[in-house]
Amino acid sequence: MAKSVLTAQSENYPQWYQDVVAKAELADNGPVRGTMVIRPYGYAIWERMQRELDDRIKAAGARNAYFPLFIPESYLRKEAQHVEGFSPELAVVTHGGGKELEEPAVVRPTSETIINVFFAKWVQSHRDLPLLINQWANVVRWELRPRVFLRTTEFLWQEGHTAHASREDARAYAVRILREVYEDFALNVLGLPVLVGRKTERERFAGADATYTIEGMMGDGKALQMGTSHELGQNFSRAFGIQFQDDTGGSEHAWQTSWGVSTRLVGALVMGHGDDAGLRLPPNLAPTQVMVVLVRAEDGAAEAAATLVADLRRAGARVELDERVDTSFGRRAVEWELKGVPVRVEVGPRDLAEGNAVVVRRDTGAKDAVAIGTAVDRVVTVLGEVQAALHAEALDRRDARTVEAMSVDEAREAAQSGFARVPWERVGEEGEDALADSGISVRCLQRPDGGLPESSSEAGLVATVGKAY
RNA sequence: CGGGAAGUGGCGCAGCUUGGUUAGCGCGCAGCGUUCGGGACGCUGAGGCCGCGGGUUCAAAUCCCGCCUUCCCGACCA
Numbered sequence: 001m002a003k004s005v006l007t008a009q010s011e012n013y014p015q016w017y018q019d020v021v022a023k024a025e026l027a028d029n030g031p032v033r034g035t036m037v038i039r040p041y042g043y044a045i046w047e048r049m050q051r052e053l054d055d056r057i058k059a060a061g062a063r064n065a066y067f068p069l070f071i072p073e074s075y076l077r078k079e080a081q082h083v084e085g086f087s088p089e090l091a092v093v094t095h096g097g098g099k100e101l102e103e104p105a106v107v108r109p110t111s112e113t114i115i116n117v118f119f120a121k122w123v124q125s126h127r128d129l130p131l132l133i134n135q136w137a138n139v140v141r142w143e144l145r146p147r148v149f150l151r152t153t154e155f156l157w158q159e160g161h162t163a164h165a166s167r168e169d170a171r172a173y174a175v176r177i178l179r180e181v182y183e184d185f186a187l188n189v190l191g192l193p194v195l196v197g198r199k200t201e202r203e204r205f206a207g208a209d210a211t212y213t214i215e216g217m218m219g220d221g222k223a224l225q226m227g228t229s230h231e232l233g234q235n236f237s238r239a240f241g242i243q244f245q246d247d248t249g250g251s252e253h254a255w256q257t258s259w260g261v262s263t264r265l266v267g268a269l270v271m272g273h274g275d276d277a278g279l280r281l282p283p284n285l286a287p288t289q290v291m292v293v294l295v296r297a298e299d300g301a302a303e304a305a306a307t308l309v310a311d312l313r314r315a316g317a318r319v320e321l322d323e324r325v326d327t328s329f330g331r332r333a334v335e336w337e338l339k340g341v342p343v344r345v346e347v348g349p350r351d352l353a354e355g356n357a358v359v360v361r362r363d364t365g366a367k368d369a370v371a372i373g374t375a376v377d378r379v380v381t382v383l384g385e386v387q388a389a390l391h392a393e394a395l396d397r398r399d400a401r402t403v404e405a406m407s408v409d410e411a412r413e414a415a416q417s418g419f420a421r422v423p424w425e426r427v428g429e430e431g432e433d434a435l436a437d438s439g440i441s442v443r444c445l446q447r448p449d450g451g452l453p454e455s456s457s458e459a460g461l462v463a464t465v466g467k468a469y
Numbered sequence: 470c471g472g473g474a475a476g477u478g479g480c481g482c483a484g485c486u487u488g489g490u491u492a493g494c495g496c497g498c499a500g501c502g503u504u505c506g507g508g509a510c511g512c513u514g515a516g517g518c519c520g521c522g523g524g525u526u527c528a529a530a531u532c533c534c535g536c537c538u539u540c541c542c543g544a545c546c547a
Contacts, residue, residue, distance in 0.1 A: 022480095033538095033539080082547085085547050086546085086547065088545075089545085089546080089547095109547090110547075141546080141547095143545075143546055144544075144545050144546070145542095145543090145544095145545075145546080151546065199547090203547085204547075205547035206547055207547075208547075211547075228547075230547080295505095295506050296505085296506075325505080326505080327505080328504085328505045328507085328508075328509060329505065329506055329507060329508095330505085330506090330507035330508045330509080331505090331507085331508050331509090332507090332508090333506095333507050333508080334507075334508050335508090346506075348506055349506090350506060351506080358506090468546095
């Protein structure tokens with residue numbers, strides 16, 4: 001890791017990113033091109049993400065369900081726009097049970113089609129609506145250029161699919177998920193500021209009427225789409241026959257949404273908060289918030305460390321004890337730094353003789369000797385401080401790398417090192433095409449006050465442009 | 470699909486130009502000892518069909534032909 005994650009000015013896929021992923025034992029490359037093996041430590045991070053997201057998804061009223069991995073090829077052809085969007089990326093199963101299948105089965109790239117076949121059966125009346133379903137699953141997209149966590153051939157995600165009785169209800173729900181689940185999670189758990197906006201026609205999900213997004217800025221100034229929420233209108237309900245009788249007895253097609261976030265968020269975490277020494281986990285996310293490191297076992301240190309762990313656990317912290325005294329202290333310290341554990345507490349005979357333990361912050365590296373009796377309170381306080389500091393640092397960086405531009409040319413220049421905010425009227429679809437030639441895209445459209453546009457043709461919109469992963 | 474590079478113990482590499490003893494180095498791994506309050510050191514040791522197939526030769530990791538795979542750049546990426 002020669003370059004700092006925060007300062008690297010990489011044009012392309014950064015090597016330091018892969019170094020952090022490998023050395024922090026998050027993932028390995030899989031045997032098939034573009035696949036990845038998520039290691040236990042990386043998976044623990046994903047599990048924490050799942051839990052935090054799942055709580056919010058359920059609070060928004062959706063319930064979990066599961067649908068098949070294999071989708072009959074014919075299902076995908078029912079919605080022309082949709083299939084056009086990703087047909088080259090499909091993995092297709094042609095054989096099963098030792099013989100060629102009558103109809104090939106597609107390994108799901110997303111589950112709109114299969115879920116909507118069932119929605120059509122489940123929805124009869126307006127009383128069946130809204131139907132709010134979420135699925136945790138793996139999907140496969142044969143991308144041309146995979147990148148660990150950011151764009152892998154197979155990845156894990158959560159995909160929500162809903163059906164509503166009106167356009168307004170569907171739109172409100174798509175926005176609710178965007179705000180109450182995704183934005184809230186990014187801000188308060190990941191500690192990463194995000195732009196909440198609307199995708200342009202060019203960037204919109206094929207098959208959607210509108211695509212909303214949360215966009216993050218990584219340590220090198222490049223953009224990463226961290227989550228999407230789609231307003232599908234009646235596109236799929238017409239294709240799949242999802243109809244209901246309304247309260248006046250009339251028949252109508254349902255209005256739908258779909259939304260998802262994936263293991264890409266682990267990549268966002270590495271690139272958003274990492275530094276020269278590896279990963280830095282925000283405490284609200286970290287599987288292990290506090291690592292109590294027993295320096296040496298003599299003079300009651302082992303007992304003191306065990307007591308501290310128990311006390312911290314009782315205080316609600318996710319805490320682990322590293323009592324591998326046979327391994328050199330330096331090696332262990334480096335290991336937990338690389339893995340980004342937010343707070344480390346060193347307990348050893350030397351400090352203990354003075355009644356102290358040493359509290360070390362991962363984000364700043366600051367070390368403080370504190371009386372062992374006050375260590376629990378101190379750690380709890382520091383966890384809050386680290387969470388806030390990581391968010392503030394990411395926010396400052398994004399703001400510092402965001403400039404106001406008044407033309408496509410200015411925007412192109414600014415996008416070399418970060419984001420440019422430019423009036424959408426000054427860009428337009430022609431400007432968007434021109435920027436694309438330089439590898440720059442419109443990340444999202446927002447109202448001047450940061451609000452979500454009703455359409456991309458609204459007057460006075462601000463386009464944020466940048467280079468993307 | 471176009472352009473570039475690389476395949477040698479688990480990982481990272483050297484050796485190849487100019488064929489020739491037993492294919493070497495760092496990290497990692499195992500054992501022992503000394504260490505161990507910031508990635509320790511010493512000694513001993515395990516681990517290799519040199520990507521695959523063919524050819525040239527007395528002799529091929531090395532030269533020739535073919536193939537395969539991977540990585541990087543681009544196109545693509547809801």
